[in-house]
Amino acid sequence: MIQTKEQFDEDRRDALQEVVNIAMGQAGDSLAKLFGTFVELSIPKFHLCDVNELNQELSKNSTYAEKMTILRQPFSGQLRGEGIALFNNSGVNELAVLMGYEGEVTYSNEREMLLDVCSILVGACLNGVASQLGISLSYTAPTIITKDTTTEKFFKPESIQWRYAMIMEVCLTLEQYDFTSNMLLFLSEESFPPLMNKLDQMLDEL
Amino acid sequence: MIKSILVVDDSKMSRKLVIRALPEEWDAPVYQATNGLEALEIFHDKSPDIIFLDLTMPELDGFGVLAALQKEDNKVPVIVISADVQTEAYERAIGLGARAFIQKPMSPGDVRKVVQELHLL
Numbered sequence: 108m109i110q111t112k113e114q115f116d117e118d119r120r121d122a123l124q125e126v127v128n129i130a131m132g133q134a135g136d137s138l139a140k141l142f143g144t145f146v147e148l149s150i151p152k153f154h155l156c157d158v159n160e161l162n163q164e165l166s167k168n169s170t171y172a173e174k175m176t177i178l179r180q181p182f183s184g185q186l187r188g189e190g191i192a193l194f195n196n197s198g199v200n201e202l203a204v205l206m207g208y209e210g211e212v213t214y215s216n217e218r219e220m221l222l223d224v225c226s227i228l229v230g231a232c233l234n235g236v237a238s239q240l241g242i243s244l245s246y247t248a249p250t251i252i253t254k255d256t257t258t259e260k261f262f263k264p265e266s267i268q269w270r271y272a273m274i275m276e277v278c279l280t281l282e283q284y285d286f287t288s289n290m291l292l293f294l295s296e297e298s299f300p301p302l303m304n305k306l307d308q309m310l311d312e313l
Numbered sequence: 314m315i316k317s318i319l320v321v322d323d324s325k326m327s328r329k330l331v332i333r334a335l336p337e338e339w340d341a342p343v344y345q346a347t348n349g350l351e352a353l354e355i356f357h358d359k360s361p362d363i364i365f366l367d368l369t370m371p372e373l374d375g376f377g378v379l380a381a382l383q384k385e386d387n388k389v390p391v392i393v394i395s396a397d398v399q400t401e402a403y404e405r406a407i408g409l410g411a412r413a414f415i416q417k418p419m420s421p422g423d424v425r426k427v428v429q430e431l432h433l434l
Contacts, residue, residue, distance in 0.1 A: 118325070125324040125396075128369065129417045132396030145401040150323065150369055239418055313329040 114299070115155050119306045126309075127151045130235025131277045137231045138224070142205045142281060149278035156274060158267045158293070162259050164274055170195070170289060171258040178225040180249040182233055185242040186298040188269055190229035191291040194221070196255060198286035205284060218251060225249040228279070228288060240305040269293040315339045315433065319361035321352040321378065322394070323370045327417070331365050331394060334424040336434055349373025353381055361389070363433065365424070366411070368395040368402060379409035392427055394419060 128151050135146040156164050165171040176199050180190045194202075202220050203212040212220075226249050237244045253261050273292040280287050294302070318341055322328045328345050335343070344359055346352035350372045356364065368375035375393060382389065393406045396417040403414050413427045428434050 121324055122326045125326050128324070129396040132369075132398050132417065136398045139399045139401070145399060148369060148397060150371055310326065313326065313333060 114303055118310055119303060120153060122306045122309055123302075124151055124153055126236055126239045126306075127153075127232070127275060127277070129239060130232045131279075133235045134228050134231035135279060137227045138279065141224075141227060144205070144284070145282050147280045147282065149276070149280075152274075152276040154274040154276075156272055158262075158269060158272050159264045161262050161264065161267075161272045161274070164272075165258050165262070168276065170278075170287070174255050174257055176221060176254045177252050177256070177258070177261060178221060178229075178249050179252050180225060180229040180233075181247040182244045183247075184237075184244040185301045186237075186244060186294065188292060188294040188298060190233055191293065192225045192228050192249075193258070193289045193291070194224075195285075195287050198284075198288065201281070201284045201286045205281070205286070221251055222249050224288075229290065232277075232290065240302075240309070242301070242305060267293065270296040271299070315341050315362045317341050317359055317361040318343045319346065319352065319355055319359070319364045320344070321346040321349070321364065321370070321375070322367040323347050324367075327367065327394070330419065331424065334419070334421050336425050336428060338434060349375065349378040349381075352378050356382075356389070363428075364389060364391045366391050366393050368393060368397050368406065376405060376409060379406060379411055383410045390431060390433060392424075392431075 131148055131151060135148045139146045154164055174196050176194045178192045182188060206220050208216055230246060233244055271294050273294055275290055275292045277290050278287055320328050320331045320343055332343055344355045344361060346355050348370045366375045366378055379391060390412045392413045392415060393411045394415045394417060398416045406414055412431055415423045415427060
């Protein structure tokens with residue numbers, strides 16, 4: 108891990124942050140079109156950590172103390188891992204309004220909405236990253252992994268199959284709606300050499 | 314004639330990409346800023362003839378820079394280069410006086426094409 112952290116130096120981190128920033132811009136545009144409203148994007152923040160340190164790192168941001176709905180979208184190919192989308196609970200209610208549901212929202216409607224939004228958000232982000240790095244990724248359909256829980260209760264290091272977590276905090280906020288979403292990226296250990304190589308190629312071309 | 318250039322982006326890689334894409338004809342010093350506040354400080358100190366401006370930045374974002382320049386009634390050409398590709402971001406930037414909007418990821422020829430269209434070459 109120490110070696111991996113050291114390899115992820117300032118230039119590579121800056122390059123990856125910009126790659127994700129561009130990818131999230133595309134994801135934000137897709138969501139804006141879906142919702143018909145402007146999506147405000149925060150500056151992506153990065154932190155690479157061992158999954159054992161994940162909760163300690165997440166506890167630095169009070170957002171993760173709130174109860175959330177958590178979805179995952181696994182991916183494989185030259186990079187392997189999972190994109191995790193976290194929605195604040197009040198945001199889930201706002202989603203129904205944004206997506207034009209009237210009256211009581213059934214479990215089935217809510218599930219459909221969340222999966223659609225996760226697919227757009229995580230899919231667009233990963234597609235954007237893959238296309239900029241010149242790699243191909245395959246995706247598995249997103250699933251809701253838990254509702255109404257805090258990250259601390261949910262992310263137990265022993266139950267996470269991945270070695271590293273790229274805490275990629277990108278906050279999407281919708282104007283006039285209490286909706287925010289954050290994303291995490293879990294990466295397998297073997298994903299780092301190809302990722303570093305691709306980032307180096309980008310940097311070498313400058 | 315372009316005598317100096319200001320490139321504003323919090324990403325070092327993006328600043329390098331923009332600088333590499335600048336027309337060869339502009340043999341002019343390039344100043345760099347990593348956020349909007351720094352950009353305004355350099356702008357007032359060095360009076361660059363053109364600004365390439367990112368939108369999503371810490372301290373003060375690109376919209377804030379555009380608003381400050383508009384308030385000063387400054388007509389320096391500003392070309393926005395942004396990952397925020399939403400129509401509303403484009404309209405807001407143009408409304409605040411940006412002369413052009415380049416979407417990230419940009420191609421090497423995008424800067425040249427835009428400055429030609431703006432008759433800045």
